[in-house]
């Protein structure tokens with residue numbers, strides 16, 4: 001290793017800059033040399049160009065305005081460049097992305113990675129949005145390199161991805177989708193992988209993704225460099241063993257810092273009774289119309305409800321929403337829109353809590369309490385990023401205050417209480433509750449959303465692990481429902497009623513609670529990662545229930561495609577999931593009612609923990625509008641008339657008396673008269689005989705009519721065929737108009753747009769378009785037939801002689 005003039009053995013910045021001009025081969029040699037050993041003097045490096053980084057990467061960094069390194073970059077990059085395994089922890093917004101992307105690109109560059117080498121590096125992110133963001137940074141700084149890089153996230157066409165994935169050198173992906181490709185895409189192998197990165201590692205390693213990640217790791221070679229980054233890093237030995245890390249370096253730059261959150265972040269909390277939360281939020285928005293803010297809620301349904309209702313209340317600032325149940329395209333659009341807005345409010349679940357780097361967000365509002373202090377840190381980290389400042393507001397229910405504040409103190413989060421201002425209370429003279437009620441009253445869809453939001457909120461509170469913070473019984477359910485504008489609280493039934501009161505719960509009680517949790521398994525409310533976690537909880541509980549004695553908390557997590565842990569949905573729930581919800585909302589509530597009534601009678605005790613007993617008290621007496629047919633199933637709709645008649649059974653003859661009352665035929669005949677005609681049996685025989693004769697006569701008549709109809713139909717068909725024969729030439733041309741041949745010479749389909757012709761070239765296409773080939777003909781046959789076809793030009797035949805002459809010409813005589 002050559003010594004340098006400046007005494008600390010590090011190359012001066014000028015030396016590195018000069019390197020830019022040296023040939024690539026020489027540069028590679030120098031970089032290799034410097035990265036073989038711990039980089040000398042790296043402790044005092046401040047800028048990227050002081051590190052042994054290729055000129056191509058440096059140029060990418062410079063163009064993106066990355067000149068000076070952040071703390072985590074200064075510490076992690078020298079280690080990463082030397083091939084060390086790293087556990088990186090640093091505050092949110094402190095530049096962890098570059099701390100792993102630069103070593104990744106450089107490692108492949110130094111190894112002269114090429115298209116034939118296959119997959120060299122893998123970056124796994126817990127959410128799609130974060131994966132997209134990482135990919136964008138990779139593109140920016142790697143723009144001068146020639147590696148192929150792909151983004152593999154759910155919600156896109158699997159086939160298209162499959163075609164490309166085998167050719168990629170770098171992949172940025174979400175766990176579920178990656179595993180899907182590992183399982184299903186032939187030609188995708190990771191045998192050559194050199195580097196694995198887990199961004200938001202603690203999230204990917206936790207229960208939610210455990211099984212998926214284990215399966216992924218099994219497919220990766222053990223000899224590789226591994227880097228884990230997060231603002232809240234895992235230190236679990238078990239986790240690290242799973243990843244086969246080799247002497248990892250723990251790089252935690254802010255561990256000794258006074259606070260775990262960015263220093264430019266001001267953090268407040270406010271104790272707000274649950275029923276007033278929406279009111280406070282709405283007033284906050286009205287008084288901060290120029291803010292760019294992210295509002296966190298606990299479930300997708302909450303997000304939808306608050307978004308939909310607030311949009312209708314027109315607060316005067318753009319509102320957006322993001323959650324895991326949206327289609328990928330919608331999610332991407334929302335992400336892009338919010339990123340571009342100067343002032344806007346984004347309502348979201350924890351899907352947006354980690355890693356997302358929206359510029360200039362000045363407020364993070366947590367309407368619902370986060371599940372733990374780590375989630376709090378990630379949520380508030382969406383503001384005050386890099387050198388910017390920001391503010392965060394946490395709304396706590398009175399029952400959550402003590403537990404949460406203590407938990408935040410424990411992880412060094414400086415948070416300060418603010419009280420609701422008096423004038424803010426005055427605003428509540430006209431609370432939005434009234435407007436919410438109006439919205440729910442006028443629009444059943446809104447009311448329905450409100451009901452779902454109510455239930456999913458209560459459920460999320462119940463499911464929280466930390467019972468020192470979350471207590472569902474302390475929540476004022478009725479008042480909360482009213483605040484949402486609902487006419488009454490959807491009734492929620494606890495199976496084990498005594499368990500909450502019973503302080504010393506025995507193991508049986510615990511088991512019952514577990515069973516109750518199983519009943520909550522099918523939450524179609526959660527996002528991908530939330531859902532994964534939920535499923536794993538359920539699976540763990542199922543295991544317990546089966547009597548397994550082993551410790552469960554780290555139970556496997558189902559893969560993205562395994563839905564086996566979900567409780568089977570009832571028929572009605574499935575139907576409801578399929579149907580147009582706005583149409584069915586009211587009807588559904590009644591169906592649910594019946595369903596739960598049935599369960600309450602003991603049909604299904606496992607689901608008897610809490611279910612919607614009656615979703616809406618107002619609906620009690622409502623019936624379907626009079627005269628409106630009951631909804632019929634699709635199968636019924638598809639039945640032919642004959643099938644329907646069959647199912648109807650035989651007709652039944654009734655006779656109406658003078659008062660319009662229906663009677664059986666025999667009721668109107670007097671008995672003496674009846675017996676005078678003979679005994680019942682002979683009368684029945686005579687009646688049947690008479691009816692048989694009548695039926696036979698009718699049958700003959702029907703057959704004659706039917707034959708006549710068939711004859712007419714055939715005649716018409718022959719006539720049509722004759723006409724077609726006469727006009728065949730003309731018709732063939734018409735059939736090919738505007739129908740280009742979509743096959744090339746090999747018969748492969750090609751896109752019409754390939755020839756670059758749009759509407760303008762259409763006329764030309766039409767003229768030149770050959771006659772359409774029948775599916776039964778190959779191209780040669782068609783050409784032959786075309787040659788054989790003669791064109792006979794004639795004048796319109798006027799007389800019988802003309803016609804005879806034409807016929808002879810056509811016959812070729």
Ligand SMILES: Nc1ncnc2c1ncn2[C@@H]1O[C@H](COP(=O)(O)OP(=O)(O)OP(=O)(O)O)[C@@H](O)[C@H]1O
Nearest residue numbers: 066068069070092093094095096097231355357386
């Ligand atoms: N060296 C740098 N110079 C200037 N800006 C930087 C630098 N490094 C990172 N940034 C910027 O800082 C912001 C935060 O970076 P990044 O997203 O990597 O943070 P993070 O630590 O991964 O945050 P989180 O923990 O929330 O995922 C980004 O906007 C990024 O462009």
